[in-house]
Amino acid sequence: NAGVTQTPKFQVLKTGQSMTLQCAQDMNHEYMSWYRQDPGMGLRLIHYSVGAGITDQGEVPNGYNVSRSTTEDFPLRLLSAAPSQTSVYFCASRDLGGLQETQYFGPGTRLLVL
Amino acid sequence: AQKVTQAQTEISVVEKEDVTLDCVYETRDTTYYLFWYKQPPSGELVFLIRRNSFDEQNEISGRYSWNFQKSTSSFNFTITASQVVDSAVYFCALSEAKGYSTLTFGKGTMLLVSP
Numbered sequence: 075n076a077g078v079t080q081t082p083k084f085q086v087l088k089t090g091q092s093m094t095l096q097c098a099q100d101m102n103h104e105y106m107s108w109y110r111q112d113p114g115m116g117l118r119l120i121h122y123s124v125g126a127g128i129t130d131q132g133e134v135p136n137g138y139n140v141s142r143s144t145t146e147d148f149p150l151r152l153l154s155a156a157p158s159q160t161s162v163y164f165c166a167s168r169d170l171g172g173l174q175e176t177q178y179f180g181p182g183t184r185l186l187v188l
Numbered sequence: 189a190q191k192v193t194q195a196q197t198e199i200s201v202v203e204k205e206d207v208t209l210d211c212v213y214e215t216r217d218t219t220y221y222l223f224w225y226k227q228p229p230s231g232e233l234v235f236l237i238r239r240n241s242f243d244e245q246n247e248i249s250g251r252y253s254w255n256f257q258k259s260t261s262s263f264n265f266t267i268t269a270s271q272v273v274d275s276a277v278y279f280c281a282l283s284e285a286k287g288y289s290t291l292t293f294g295k296g297t298m299l300l301v302s303p
Contacts, residue, residue, distance in 0.1 A: 182232065
């Protein structure tokens with residue numbers, strides 16, 4: 075049971091390049107989400123998904139795309155990277171139920187956009 | 189809209205001191221959950237505790253204790269006899285008690301424990 079995994083751990087991009095941050099979980103959690111962490115800003119929600127084929131925007135969705143074709147995977151796409159997207163990205167997952175279950179986070183991906 | 193405020197940006201203490209991290213929240217919901225996460229220098233986010241809004245009992249886990257007061261919308265975290273390994277950024281977070289609800293984080297408090 076690996077929990078939530080993220081790849082890559084670190085990435086450097088040039089402005090305008092595209093890339094996909096991978097996230098996978100093996101806990102059969104319906105709910106998955108992406109956050110970005112910036113100094114002094116805490117964690118802010120980018121996108122989330124409540125099941126395969128269902129996604130929604132969070133607080134800071136601009137510049138990012140997501141899709142959810144399987145329960146296990148929830149990739150985050152940057153179509154045209156900008157320096158403002160330099161950040162640490164965390165993926166998280168949890169069970170869906172009548173009440174809020176605890177979210178478990180991946181180890182993070184550190185992204186630098188030059 | 190939900191909001192979590194951690195007014196202390198950074199706290200420095202000497203080992204063995206007690207330290208309290210403050211968390212104040214805002215929500216219109218009558219049922220919600222509160223969380224604390226720890227982020228050590230290695231960067232991962234470690235879940236510490238989840239609290240239901242309808243359970244105001246304080247909780248103690250070893251050197252950690254949490255004081256939940258609905259009347260003041262606060263969920264404070266105390267570390268007793270702090271240790272160097274407690275040095276980390278601590279985040280307080282809030283969520284509605286609904287299946288599809290999202291998690292709102294405070295900006296975090298950096299705790300530095302020196303020997």
